[in-house]
Amino acid sequence: MSAATAPASSAPSTNLNRALWAVQGLLAVAFTGAGLTKLTTPIAELAPKMGWVLDMPEIAVRLIGGSEVAGAVGLLAPSLLRIAPKLTPLAAALLAVVMVLGAGVHLQRGEAGILPVNLVLGGLSLFVAWGRAKAVPIAAK
Numbered sequence: 001m002s003a004a005t006a007p008a009s010s011a012p013s014t015n016l017n018r019a020l021w022a023v024q025g026l027l028a029v030a031f032t033g034a035g036l037t038k039l040t041t042p043i044a045e046l047a048p049k050m051g052w053v054l055d056m057p058e059i060a061v062r063l064i065g066g067s068e069v070a071g072a073v074g075l076l077a078p079s080l081l082r083i084a085p086k087l088t089p090l091a092a093a094l095l096a097v098v099m100v101l102g103a104g105v106h107l108q109r110g111e112a113g114i115l116p117v118n119l120v121l122g123g124l125s126l127f128v129a130w131g132r133a134k135a136v137p138i139a140a141k
Contacts (some may be wrong), residue, residue, distance in 0.1 A: 013136055020131040023124050024075045024088070030121060031072040031095060038065025052105055064098070071095040075128065078138075085138035092128035099125065 038046070038053075038061050046053045046061070053061045074091025078084050099122030106114045132138060 016131060017136045020128060020136055024079070024092075024128055024132075027092075027095070027121065027124055027128065028072040028075045031068040031075070035065040035068030035070075035072065038062065039069065040065075052109055052111075055109070064102075067098055068095070071098065079132065082138060082141045085132070085140055088138065089129040089131075089133035092125045092132065096122045096125040096129065 038050075043053050043058055043061065071091045071094060074087055075095070076088075078087040078091075099118045103115055103118040103122070106112070106118065
């Protein structure tokens with residue numbers, strides 16, 4: 001292999017790594033915002049925007065919010081710190097599960113309009129899970 005072909009063969013991996021970092025960051029922001037909202041906003045204030053919160057115990061709403069915040073941390077911290085970076089694809093996969101369960105709730109309630117949000121966030125989470133587990137894993141320290 002010549003020196004001229006070496007950068008071309010590593011470019012997809014570099015570009016994919018950059019894309020994964022960008023998606024991880026965007027997902028972390030999205031899930032942190034959504035999770036903190038569910039954790040800290042009174043149910044009565046959430047209800048006009050998220051009608052489903054009235055159909056669930058408050059503890060379930062808070063648990064979902066906590067899961068989203070924990071998942072957001074898991075998307076970034078293990079990879080950035082290079083401490084147990086295998087937790088990043090696990091966090092991403094579990095966030096995808098949260099999105100599938102959320103989509104089920106929305107379908108059950110006849111809220112098909114919100115499904116694209118679940119599908120996009122879930123799909124991006126699966127992309128990160130795959131990318132960090134198989135394509136461009138982060139090495140531990």
